[in-house]
Each structure stands twice: as C-alpha cells, then as structure tokens.
Amino acid sequence: MSSRLDIIKVALTVVAGVGGVVALVVAYCKQRISESAETRELTKLRNERFGAARNQIGNESPTVRLAGIYALAALADEWTAQRQVCIDVLCAYLRIPYEPELESEWYIDAESEVRLAITNVISCHLRDGAPVS
Numbered sequence: 001m002s003s004r005l006d007i008i009k010v011a012l013t014v015v016a017g018v019g020g021v022v023a024l025v026v027a028y029c030k031q032r033i034s035e036s037a038e039t040r041e042l043t044k045l046r047n048e049r050f051g052a053a054r055n056q057i058g059n060e061s062p063t064v065r066l067a068g069i070y071a072l073a074a075l076a077d078e079w080t081a082q083r084q085v086c087i088d089v090l091c092a093y094l095r096i097p098y099e100p101e102l103e104s105e106w107y108i109d110a111e112s113e114v115r116l117a118i119t120n121v122i123s124c125h126l127r128d129g130a131p132v133s
Contacts, residue, residue: 019124024038046079050086057093062110066117069093077132 052077056068069090076086094115101109108116125133 018058033049046082049075050079050082054089057089062114069114069117069121073125087122090122094118 022112049071051066053071055065057066059068070078072086073109076083079086098111098115100112
C-alpha cells in the first residue's frame with residue numbers, strides 16, 4: 001500500500017513539474033509575441049515619422065523644410081537601425097544643385113538657411129561630447 005502511495009506521489013510530482021514547465025514555455029511564448037508586436041508597432045511608427053519628415057523636407061515652404069530637418073534629426077537620434085538612412089536623406093538634400101540669390105542681404109536667402117540648418121545639425125552630432133554621435 002505504501003509503495004502505491006509513493007508511486008502516486010511521484011506521479012503527481014512529475015505531472016506538476018511538467019505542468020510547470022509547460023506554463024513557463026507558454027508564458028515565454030506570450031512574452032516573445034508581445035515583444036515582437038511592440039517592435040513591429042515601434043517600427044511602423046518610426047516609418048511613419050520618417051515618411052512625414054521626408055515629405056516636409058520636400059515641401060515648398062522653407063519653414064516646413066526646417067521642421068522636417070529637425071524631425072529627421074530627432075528620429076535619427078533614437079532609431080539606430082536606420083540612423084544612416086536619415087543622414088543620407090539630409091546629405092542628399094545638400095547635394096541638390098542650388099544657386100543662392102545674390103540680391104539678398106548677406107547673400108543668405110531662405111534656402112541657404114535650410115542648408116545651414118542641415119550642416120549645423122550634422123556638425124553638432126560630430127562634436128566631442130555630443131549626446132548622440
């Protein structure tokens with residue numbers, strides 16, 4: 001009789017152990033799925049922000065372009081996976097041919113201000129002690 005009781009105790013212990021392992025595996029899988037969903041949502045949000053900033057940089061208004069430059073720089077600061085893409089967009093803007101208006105005071109017009117903002121944003125990130133390089 002005591003051997004049957006010992007066998008039942010061992011069997012229940014094994015079942016409880018297996019149940020615990022199954023519960024841990026299920027919890028782990030749920031956690032991974034949740035993290036994956038969060039990552040996808042964050043990537044989607046960053047892609048939307050990138051698209052909005054890119055559209056702003058292509059806008060006709062210099063003030064909207066400036067806002068796009070600063071938005072893209074802020075996005076590059078937090079999105080390490082696509083930081084170089086953000087910088088490439090800013091550099092591509094600088095490579096667009098441009099003739100400054102010579103009749104403007106100090107030879108600085110709105111487009112010059114936009115281009116100076118880009119070089120300033122990039123140079124601030126290249127200095128020693130910059131929060132994000």
